Amino acid sequence: xxxxxxxxxxxxxxxxxxxxxxxxxxxxxxxxxxxxxxxxxxxxxxxxxxxxxxxxxxxxxxxxxxxxxxxxxxxxxxxxxxxxxxxxxxxxxxxxxxxxxxxxxxxxxxxxxxxxxxxxxxxxxxxxxxxxxxxxxxxxxxxxxxxxxxxxxxxxxxxxxxxxxxxxxxxxxxxxxxxxxxxxxxxxxxxxxxx
Amino acid sequence: xxxxxxxxxxxxxxxxxxxxxxxxxxxxxxxxxxxxxxxxxxxxxxxxxxxxxxxxxxxxxxxxxxxxxxxxxxxxxxxxxxxxxxxxxxxxxxxxxxxxxxxxxxxxxxxxxxxxxxxxxxxxxxxxxxxxxxxxxxxxxxxxxxxxxxxxxxxxxxxxxxxxxxxxxxxxxxxxxxxxxxxxxxxxxxxxxxx
Numbered sequence: 001x002x003x004x005x006x007x008x009x010x011x012x013x014x015x016x017x018x019x020x021x022x023x024x025x026x027x028x029x030x031x032x033x034x035x036x037x038x039x040x041x042x043x044x045x046x047x048x049x050x051x052x053x054x055x056x057x058x059x060x061x062x063x064x065x066x067x068x069x070x071x072x073x074x075x076x077x078x079x080x081x082x083x084x085x086x087x088x089x090x091x092x093x094x095x096x097x098x099x100x101x102x103x104x105x106x107x108x109x110x111x112x113x114x115x116x117x118x119x120x121x122x123x124x125x126x127x128x129x130x131x132x133x134x135x136x137x138x139x140x141x142x143x144x145x146x147x148x149x150x151x152x153x154x155x156x157x158x159x160x161x162x163x164x165x166x167x168x169x170x171x172x173x174x175x176x177x178x179x180x181x182x183x184x185x186x187x188x189x190x191x192x193x194x195x
Numbered sequence: 196x197x198x199x200x201x202x203x204x205x206x207x208x209x210x211x212x213x214x215x216x217x218x219x220x221x222x223x224x225x226x227x228x229x230x231x232x233x234x235x236x237x238x239x240x241x242x243x244x245x246x247x248x249x250x251x252x253x254x255x256x257x258x259x260x261x262x263x264x265x266x267x268x269x270x271x272x273x274x275x276x277x278x279x280x281x282x283x284x285x286x287x288x289x290x291x292x293x294x295x296x297x298x299x300x301x302x303x304x305x306x307x308x309x310x311x312x313x314x315x316x317x318x319x320x321x322x323x324x325x326x327x328x329x330x331x332x333x334x335x336x337x338x339x340x341x342x343x344x345x346x347x348x349x350x351x352x353x354x355x356x357x358x359x360x361x362x363x364x365x366x367x368x369x370x371x372x373x374x375x376x377x378x379x380x381x382x383x384x385x386x387x388x389x390x
Binding site: 024025026027028105108109111112113114115116121124125128129156159160162163164165166167168169170171173174175176177181185188189 | 300303311359361365366371384
């Protein structure tokens with residue numbers, strides 16, 4: 001019988017290799033041949049699945065969004081109330097686990113590229129806008145549930161809290177803050193919002 | 196008479212070229228030959244001043260710190276009180292002017308590299324620690340002057356405010372927040388600290 005080729009799995013292995021290269025060597029190291037080496041396949045195979053280096057990098061940007069969304073969704077579904085959903089969404093932005101550390105590194109590596117590439121920049125902004133919308137929604141519900149000060153505008157608060165967690169990424173990645181430190185900072189910020 | 200070669204000026208022109216390449220094309224584009232092209236000099240001349248590509252990148256990291264420090268110092272000296280010094284230092288972290296936009300881009304481009312390079316990571320952490328020390332000092336003085344709630348610990352507050360401004364870099368660079376939006380967020384955060 002002919003060998004059944006699982007294209008999904010092969011692509012998955014190449015994506016995992018791409019992820020390791022991007023996170024630990026930076027985007028400058030991402031190339032068809034470097035990913036092929038890392039995945040243990042031929043450069044031609046990587047080229048077959050992704051096309052050019054630019055296409056490979058575009059794929060990476062979309063996949064990053066998918067990974068983060070996939071982590072946030074169950075966390076929101078499991079939240080007992082809107083305040084817990086806000087906390088869960090904020091903590092999910094932070095590089096606190098092996099997966100989110102790698103994703104954060106890839107995200108930072110991409111930001112500088114996005115600044116020089118309009119399509120990628122729009123994708124970045126759209127992703128951030130989507131997260132802010134989600135956060136604003138839960139902040140408004142939490143306010144209506146009496147968990148937060150009714151005087152604060154949920155939209156403005158979402159922008160501020162999103163900035164806070166984004167700004168905690170660097171000290172976490174550098175090891176200047178522990179995951180416990182960063183979590184405490186988020187919890188204190190939320191505690192100060194109590195009505 | 197023999198032509199007098201101004202080594203400082205030549206080096207300065209190469210550094211300016213390096214800066215443009217790093218900020219607008221990313222670190223992946225920084226090479227001896229790319230910087231030589233951008234500066235309009237030979238690759239050999241860039242090599243003569245900087246040595247290897249790694250040395251060029253190390254130089255960039257140190258120069259970035261010098262530039263930011265040079266902007267913060269006069270701002271602190273001109274501040275009428277400690278609260279104004281806190282505000283000035285925080286706003287200086289933000290990419291609000293042409294110079295600080297370029298520096299922020301270079302800083303982000305470097306972060307991912309620093310994560311894989313212990314010497315550069317230490318330099319990054321030391322730079323951040325120095326800024327936090329400065330901010331903590333002014334927050335403590337401002338508290339003693341009655342400008343901020345005495346219950347908040349200046350050190351913890353410095354970490355939180357530094358995270359906030361760091362997290363405002365991305366939406367500013369992406370154009371998702373205007374300089375006025377970001378300045379208002381910082382001002383509101385400071386206003387809420389009022390005793």
